[in-house]
Amino acid sequence: MTSSREDYLKAIARLQQNAERVNNRHIADDLGVSAASVSEIIRKMEKEGLVKSVEKRSIRLTRKGEEAAVRLVRIHRLWEVFLVDHLGYAWEDVHEEAEKLEHAASPQLMxxxxxxxxxxxMCPHGRKIPGRRNQEPREGPLSxxxxxxxxxxxxxxxxxxxxxxxxxxASCGIRLxxxxxxxxxxxxCGAFLVEAREGRRFELPAAAADAILVEISA
Structure with missing residues (x-):
């Protein structure tokens, strides 16, 4: 499978998590490509059994497509762990590197x-690495x-x-x-006043505070 197909699989899987319907325009916006390019690739992916057309000109991943997308996410997050834990990468730098590495990894290597x-x-950003049997969440409800x-x-x-x-x-000293x-x-004034360990206090933009998920401590 080409790296382009793999990028499309991940994009569709990501979009499906946040929307009931995914169409070519959504994919084009997510990947930053033209709608014409998306239409051509989607036609090929349909022939390959990776996606299927559903109502109102929407598309969904097939079971085959979902399995391939999960495999890609797993590979990506494993590379992120490796880069942070063993090569000393900062957590803000690993995503782009893992994007490159995920396309050139055999199942045996992974x-x-x-x-x-x-x-x-978990990956360095707190997301589950898929593919584990009986993978039940060990954390409580997140807010x-x-x-x-x-x-x-x-x-x-x-x-x-x-x-x-x-x-x-990272500049505020915040980690998982x-x-x-x-x-x-x-x-x-568009920011939250936050306190971390050792009494460190800082202002966090509202958009950042909205995006961080936490578990209330006992």
Whole structure:
């Protein structure tokens, strides 16, 4: 399968998580390509049994397409773990590198890498690595950081893969599994006042606080 097909598979899978219907325009916007290019690739993917047309000119991944997309996500997140834990990459730099590596990895290599890493359950950004049997969540319900009541401590569990946001969080010393709390309820002038360990205080833009998922600490 070409790297272009793989990018389309991941894009459609990502879009399906957030919308009932996915069409060519959605895919074009997500990948930054022309609608004509999308139409051509989708026709080929239909012939290959990776996608199917559904009502109102929408498309869905077939079972074959879903399995291929899950495999790609698994490969991508394993590479991210390797880059952070063993090559010293910062979490804001691994997404683009993993995008390149995921297209050139055989199943045998990925099984060996998975074993070498100790079968990790999460990527450096707090997302589950798919493909584990009986993979039940070990964390409690997650909330947006922006929805926390003031003064209630919570643990950072998941962050988006936005390079800009990850750089901001790193500059504030925020990492996964770190405790944080809002000092005031609600945003003021477009930002939340946050306290982290050792009493560090900083302002976090509302969009960033909306994107960070936390688990309320006992």
């Amino acid at each position: 099984e060996k890498l998975d074993r070498f890493l100790g079968y990790p359950e 947006r950081l922006s929805d926390l009541p003031a003064g209630i401590p919570a643990v950072v569990r998941r962050v988006p893969e936005s390079k800009e946001l990850l750089e901001l969080l 599994h770190e405790k944080v709390a809002l000092l005031e309820e609600g945003a003021h």
